[in-house]
Amino acid sequence: MTWNLPNILTVLRLIAAPGVAILFLYFQRPVADWVALILFITAALTDFLDGYLARLWKQESKFGAMLDPIADKAMVIIALVIIVGLSTADKLVMDAWILLPATVILFREVFVSGLREFLGASAGMLKVTNLAKYKTTVQMIAIAVLFAKGVFEHHYLNLVQGMDAEIYEGVMAGTIEDVNGVVGYAQFMNGTWTVGVVLLWIAAVLTAVTGWDYFAKSLPFLREPKA
DSSP states (O other): OOOOHHHHHHHHHHHHHHHHHHHHHHSOTTHHHHHHHHHHHHHHHHHHHHHHHHHHTTOOOHHHHHHHHHHHHHHHHHHHHHHHHHHTTTOSSOOHHHHHHHHHHHHHHHHHHHHHHHHGGGGGGSOOOHHHHHHHHHHHHHHHHHHHHHHHHHHHHHHHTTOOHHHHHHHHHTSSOOSTTHHHHHHHHHHHHHHHHHHHHHHHHHHHHHHHHHHHHHHHHHSOOOO
16 A cells, blocks of 8 residues: 555545534534535545546556545445435425435445445456546536535525514515515525536436446356356
């Protein structure tokens, strides 16, 4: 194992993955939302930086090649669990728009990891494709946008705090003049959430496609020998 800057960045990204979840245990919102968003974006940027530096400085290593996809999966999976939990915290039912793409992503990651483990030495032919790299990028952007919505939501609650329910309904319905930019901010906040959900669905489709591609490539190694 070689300790160089690219590998250190990868290790830090792996540590940051559970750190995002732990923040919500020890910090109240919106502080937790802010810190989680900053930590996640910073860690996501290291995903590009560590590989770039390793290639630039010719410091590519087996340790980095092994740990990099693990750190990516840990970041995405833990962040998705948090987002699913936050999106349903004040509801009686699960949010299908978040739960379904999150389920696809989680299932694929578990399936492909199990496939690689089963194939053992033959798993080398399941190399990370460019499409798989794109799906990871879209996943991280989607998660960052969804985390950002949590930050905007708390600012929105501060805007409407103390506002009479009748006045609030009138403002939102357009029958009363907008107060503190509530309507515009609500549209911005909801738009952010919509963009995040759309990106998450795109990521889920890319994730499913790459999962099927890996499965198709593994089929020759899964067939039973002829008698």
